[in-house]
Amino acid sequence: MMTTEAHLLTQVSSTQLWQTTSTLAQWERHSGTASERMAFDYVQQTLNDYGLRTTLLEHPALVSYPLDATLAVLDAQGNPVQTIACLGTAYSASVEDLAAEVVDVGYGTPTEYASADVTGKIVLINGLATPPAVYAAEQAGAIGQIFINDDHLHYMIVSTIWGTPTPESAARIPATPSVSVVEADGHALRALIAQGPVQVRLTTQVFMDWQQTPILVAELDGAQRDEFVMFSGHLDAWEVGAMDNGAANATMMEVGRLLAQHKDELYRGLRLIFWSGHSHGRYSGSTWYVDNHWEELYDRCVAHVNVDSTGAQGATSYGAFPAHLELAPFGSAIIQEQTGQHAQANRMSRAGDMSFNGVGIPALFMTLSAVPFDPAQTNYVTEAAGKLLGATMPWFWHTREDTIDKIDLDVLVLDTKVYVSTLWRLCHDPLLPMDFRPVVADLETTLTTLQQQVGERLDFSVALARTAQLAQVAATLAEECRKVDPADLSAIGALNQQMKVLSRLLIPITYTAAGRFEHDPAWAMGHLPSLQQAAALVRLDPTSDEYHFLRTKLVRNLNAVNWALRQAVAGAA
Numbered sequence: 001m002m003t004t005e006a007h008l009l010t011q012v013s014s015t016q017l018w019q020t021t022s023t024l025a026q027w028e029r030h031s032g033t034a035s036e037r038m039a040f041d042y043v044q045q046t047l048n049d050y051g052l053r054t055t056l057l058e059h060p061a062l063v064s065y066p067l068d069a070t071l072a073v074l075d076a077q078g079n080p081v082q083t084i085a086c087l088g089t090a091y092s093a094s095v096e097d098l099a100a101e102v103v104d105v106g107y108g109t110p111t112e113y114a115s116a117d118v119t120g121k122i123v124l125i126n127g128l129a130t131p132p133a134v135y136a137a138e139q140a141g142a143i144g145q146i147f148i149n150d151d152h153l154h155y156m157i158v159s160t161i162w163g164t165p166t167p168e169s170a171a172r173i174p175a176t177p178s179v180s181v182v183e184a185d186g187h188a189l190r191a192l193i194a195q196g197p198v199q200v201r202l203t204t205q206v207f208m209d210w211q212q213t214p215i216l217v218a219e220l221d222g223a224q225r226d227e228f229v230m231f232s233g234h235l236d237a238w239e240v241g242a243m244d245n246g247a248a249n250a251t252m253m254e255v256g257r258l259l260a261q262h263k264d265e266l267y268r269g270l271r272l273i274f275w276s277g278h279s280h281g282r283y284s285g286s287t288w289y290v291d292n293h294w295e296e297l298y299d300r301c302v303a304h305v306n307v308d309s310t311g312a313q314g315a316t317s318y319g320a321f322p323a324h325l326e327l328a329p330f331g332s333a334i335i336q337e338q339t340g341q342h343a344q345a346n347r348m349s350r351a352g353d354m355s356f357n358g359v360g361i362p363a364l365f366m367t368l369s370a371v372p373f374d375p376a377q378t379n380y381v382t383e384a385a386g387k388l389l390g391a392t393m394p395w396f397w398h399t400r401e402d403t404i405d406k407i408d409l410d411v412l413v414l415d416t417k418v419y420v421s422t423l424w425r426l427c428h429d430p431l432l433p434m435d436f437r438p439v440v441a442d443l444e445t446t447l448t449t450l451q452q453q454v455g456e457r458l459d460f461s462v463a464l465a466r467t468a469q470l471a472q473v474a475a476t477l478a479e480e481c482r483k484v485d486p487a488d489l490s491a492i493g494a495l496n497q498q499m500k501v502l503s504r505l506l507i508p509i510t511y512t513a514a515g516r517f518e519h520d521p522a523w524a525m526g527h528l529p530s531l532q533q534a535a536a537l538v539r540l541d542p543t544s545d546e547y548h549f550l551r552t553k554l555v556r557n558l559n560a561v562n563w564a565l566r567q568a569v570a571g572a573a
Contacts, residue, residue, distance in 0.1 A: 009420060024250070043253065063207075070201075122144035122202065230361070232252075232286065232304065238399075289355070308366050316371075430496075447464050
C-alpha cells in the first residue's frame with residue numbers, strides 16, 4: 001500500500017521527539033570534545049537502528065570557545081572599584097589585565113566611529129558580539145570590545161572567516177578581546193562614561209586550537225540513485241543546547257525514522273548530515289564537507305534543507321522563513337498547510353550552514369518557528385530581526401539557560417511536521433518543486449536598481465536584456481511543470497535537469513562574490529554581491545585612480561554575471 005503524506009504525518013511521535021531531545025540535552029557539546037562525541041555516537045547508533053546507512057567522518061578544524069572573562073571598572077589610581085559580570089566570545093583574543101579607556105560608540109556605525117577617537121581604547125557597543133562589529137572596531141583601532149546584550153549573556157563567535165582559515169583569510173582572525181555584558185550593566189557603564197573618562201581592566205581566556213571534529217552522514221537511497229536531498233543541522237552546541245540544536249537534531253532523526261520506514265517509495269535519496277564546528281568553528285564542518293565533496297554535491301544534490309532551533313517555548317510565529325527563492329512558493333505552501341499561517345520567504349541569509357552557494361544548491365529553511373515580536377519589549381538583541389521579520393529567537397537562545405525545560409513539545413511536533421512534509425515531497429515526488437519566476441523577478445529588480453544608481457558609469461543593459469529572456473524561460477518552465485504527466489518520468493527528468501541547470505548557474509552569481517570554490521566572509525552579502533559596489537562609482541571622481549580601479553573590477557564582475565545569464569538562457573531554454 002502506497003504511503004500518503006497525511007498518513008506519514010500522523011506517525012510523528014511526540015514521545016520519540018522528547019526522548020531524543022532529552023537525551024541530547026544531557027551533554028555539553030562543544031566542538032571536538034569527548035562529550036560532543038558521545039552525542040554523535042548516540043545519534044549514529046539510533047539512526048543505524050532506524051535502518052539508515054551511516055558514516056562518521058572526521059577532519060581537523062580550528063575551533064574556539066570562551067573559558068573565562070573578568071571586567072572591572074578602575075579608579076584614577078588603577079584600582080578596581082566595580083566588577084561587571086561578562087562572557088567572552090569565541091575566536092577573540094585572550095588577554096591578561098588589559099587596562100584602557102572605554103569609549104561609547106553606540107551601534108558602532110561608520111558615522112559613530114568617525115566622530116570618536118577609539119585608537120588604543122576599548123569600545124562599548126550595543127547588541128550581540130558579531131563578526132562585522134569586531135572587524136569594524138579593529139579597523140578603527142580599538143583594542144577591545146564590550147557588547148551590551150539584553151538581560152542575558154549570549155554566546156557568540158566573532159570570526160569573520162567562514163570555515164577554516166586560509167593563508168589569505170587568516171589575517172582576519174580577531175586580534176583583540178571582546179566580551180558581552182547584560183543591558184543593565186552596559187547602561188550603567190554608559191552613564192559613567194557620560195560623566196567623564198572611564199578606565200576598565202579586561203582579562204579573557206579563550207580556547208582556540210585544532211581539534212578533530214566529527215561529521216555524521218546518514219543515508220537512504222531512492223529509486224533515482226544519482227539524486228539526493230541533503231537535510232542538515234549542527235549537533236555541536238553552546239553548553240547543553242536543548243533547543244539549539246538538540247530539538248532540531250530530534251526533528252532530523254524523526255524525519256529519518258519515518259522516511260526509512262517507507263524507503264522503497266522514495267524517488268530520490270535522503271542524506272542527513274549532522275555538523276560539528278557550527279557554533280565554535282564558524283561553520284567549519286559544512287565548509288570542510290563542501291570543499292571535500294564538491295563535485296558529488298554538484299552532480300547529485302538537488303536541494304538542501306536546513307534545521308536549527310525547533311520546539312522553543314513561545315515560538316508560535318511562522319510568518320517568515322529563509323530560502324533560495326526558487327523554493328519559496330514550495331516552502332510557503334507547506335507552512336500554510338501545516339500551521340494555517342501565511343509565510344513570506346526572504347532571500348536565504350548568510351548564516352547557518354549555508355556553505356553551498358558556490359555549488360549552486362537551492363536551500364530552504366534554517367530557523368522556522370519564532371517568538372512574535374513585541375515592540376514594547378524590544379532590546380539590543382531583538383530589535384533588528386524583530387522589526388524586520390516580526391519575530392525573534394527566544395530569550396534563552398545562545399545562553400546557558402537553553403535547557404530541556406525550555407522545549408514546548410507541541411511546537412516541536414508542529415515544526416517536525418513541517419519538515420516531514422518538506423522532506424517527504426522532495427524525496428518522494430519525482431518532479432522538483434522549483435519555480436524560478438521569483439528568482440528572475442528579484443534579479444530584474446536588483447539590476448534595475450543598480451542601473452539607476454550608476455547611470456551612465458556602468459552599463460547593465462546586457463544583463464537586463466538577458467534577465468528579460470530568462471523571465472520567458474522561467475514562465476515556460478513553470479507552465480511545462482504544471483502540465484507534465486506525473487507518470488512521464490522521462491519528461492520529468494528533462495524538466496528537473498533544466499531546474500538544476502538554472503540553480504547551478506544563478507545561485508553562485510546572486511549569493512557569492514568569492515565564486516564557486518572559495519568562501520566569502522561571515523557577514524551579510526547583498527544580492528548580486530560582486531556588483532554591490534557599483535553605487536560607489538557615483539561618489540568617486542571619474543578622473544581618479546580609485547574610480548578607474550573600481551570600474552575595472554566591476555566590468556569584470558559584470559562580465560561574469562552576463563555570462564552566467566547567457567548560459568542560463570541557453571541551458572534551460
